[in-house]
Amino acid sequence: MKIADFELREDGAAKPLDSAQLRRVDGPRLVAIYLDEYAISRDAVTDQLRERLARFIQQTLDPTDRLVVMKPLDSLLAIQLTDDREAARRSIATFEGRKGEYEARNLYEKNFIAGTPARIEAARAQVSLSALNALANQLGASGTGRKALIVVGEGLARPERRRAENFMPTVDTVLRSANRANVAVYAIDPRDAPAADDPASQALRSLASDTDGDTLVGDLDAGLQRVKAELSAYYLLTYRAPHAEDGTFHDVQVRVKRAGVRLRARKGFWAPSPDDALRAGLLARANEPPKPARPPEPMRHASPLIRPWVGLARGENGKTRVTIVWEPAAQVPGDRDRRIASRVVLTALASDGATLFEGPLLPTGPGVVEDGGSPPMRAVFDAAPGRLRLRMSIQNVAAQILDSDVRDLAVSDFQRDVGIGTPAVLRARNARELRLLGGDAAVPVAAR
Structure with a gap:
């Protein structure tokens, strides 16, 4: 499709498009799967569900695609997208639902996710939200194209906010x-x-x-195939937003003029706030590679082996x-x-x-006159x-x-x-040298 086939409105006002590009992925796709064991019941996690997820990572995705599979108790600091499928297979094979089961599995749950069922559910919901946010940020840092975050669970709770949280x-x-x-x-709720x-x-x-994702229902294999297809090719529309960094949500509606075309697009975007812009600038400067350290300046030293002369005159362009x-x-x-x-290697630094x-x-x-050879005498x-x-x-004659x-x-x-x-000062020792010093190629002497 061409740019004329699309129509875009932001906050109800039509906006001209700068471009409409069909993007085809020519590198590895980036996929994260979050197995939300806290938000899915034990009966819902069946062998069939595990087999379909394993088939997705083993057969549907290409060997070069990069993947990470995460569970609630996995460390946020260990998120790493890789083409190695072994860790992903282990996570899927041990995937089990724990919704409504509050027995602590490790010291972290015993110390930080304890109390009444309501408090445990609130803590678990916060763990899942933190994991999803970390996965989204890690995916964003790993590439610029479209990425997929597949969430397997029965829902996403909104925990009550406390002042310290x-x-x-x-x-x-x-x-x-x-x-x-x-x-x-992409959401997967395995319940019927x-x-x-x-x-x-x-x-x-x-x-x-x-x-701009979807809820995968019905044939899960077909839904996961669609996830791969949507990562492989999509249209990227660009336009200029007229508003400043106001930090508010702006509704975006996209319509295609061709008949028989199914279109899905993001509903809008959050404009960055001044704090977001400041934070992005600070992070960009913090992530810049360190500039190579300049070697220390050598100390001033006048060698007794040479006698240099420096002449100054008016140059061009104010120099x-x-x-x-x-x-x-x-x-x-x-x-x-x-x-x-016998010679010097000169470096002049501003x-x-x-x-x-x-x-x-x-x-x-x-009586020295330059003949245009190399190296020069001035x-x-x-x-x-x-x-x-x-x-x-x-240097001496042997360099x-x-x-x-x-x-x-x-x-x-x-x-x-x-x-x-x-x-x-030009110096001659005889009449022949004196005649040579009359041209522009004559080289002044250093001695006075």
Whole structure:
């Protein structure tokens, strides 16, 4: 279908669509199954139900699809989607209903889910809501496409809220998390005839409907096949919402103009609140990979093996033209240090760490003229006024490092009306060298 085949309204007002794309999954599907043992009776969990769930994970899903099967007593910190089916098979094989049975199975239930049946039911309902919210968030963090959360149970109770439990997830919390993460909830109630007026059953069916999922009734194998099909291909409609981050629910109605097409879509969305935007920004910054630590700046050191010269002049675009040359230091009679510099590897860094020049330089001297070969005898580049750091690795003729030279330079601003640059000195030892120094290729000397 094309974009013209769809019609969308938000809060009753027609909205133009930007695109209507048929999305086909080209990677693993993401599926979570929650076996709500607290909300299903023992008689309802039959061998046939376990066999159909096992057949879904073994035969219906592809081997590369990623899956997690969770029960109420499983840790929220251990949720991990994987293509390994062994843990999922074990969970389904040991699936049993415990609705109305309050005997503690472990220390957690003994210490935290105890008391009267009413208090136990409230605690169990809260455990299930926390598990569903965690599964929806984990599915959302694992991919961007459509995901499925299959809930096997007879309903979803709404526990009474106590003052100390205001931070705990609710049914609305699960709904928001699922819609924000593009997770469709599919409900499986294995009872033959669920009560139509049961609040818990209505809450689970509404959660499935409001997340663009469905309640699977009748042939369970066919219903689970449909879950896979809806994860494999779907239409993604995009449009621009005109409202700001108001944190309220906005009703969305989608209609298709073609006859004979069955359409199901989410009923709307919760716009993010300013707190949601702040929280998302903080989480995004917290999850950013750490920036690589910059190596410590080497200490300033003027090497006695070389004599550098730096010339400054007016450059282009408000910058300063920098010229750098060097010569080996003169040998002192009687000095036993026989190290002679043959070249330096220069790195020029701006104040923000940007590299302005990096490469080898040969020494200059009287009558030196560049012939365009490599390496050069001078470094010429433009730098913004401010601090400039020069690092020079001094090497001998065998490219062995003899010493280093690290110094800071203050680059002057030549954009004033009057600016005096650094004079360059050209030196010749005879008439022939003097004639060579008349061109632009002549290299200034470092000695003064």
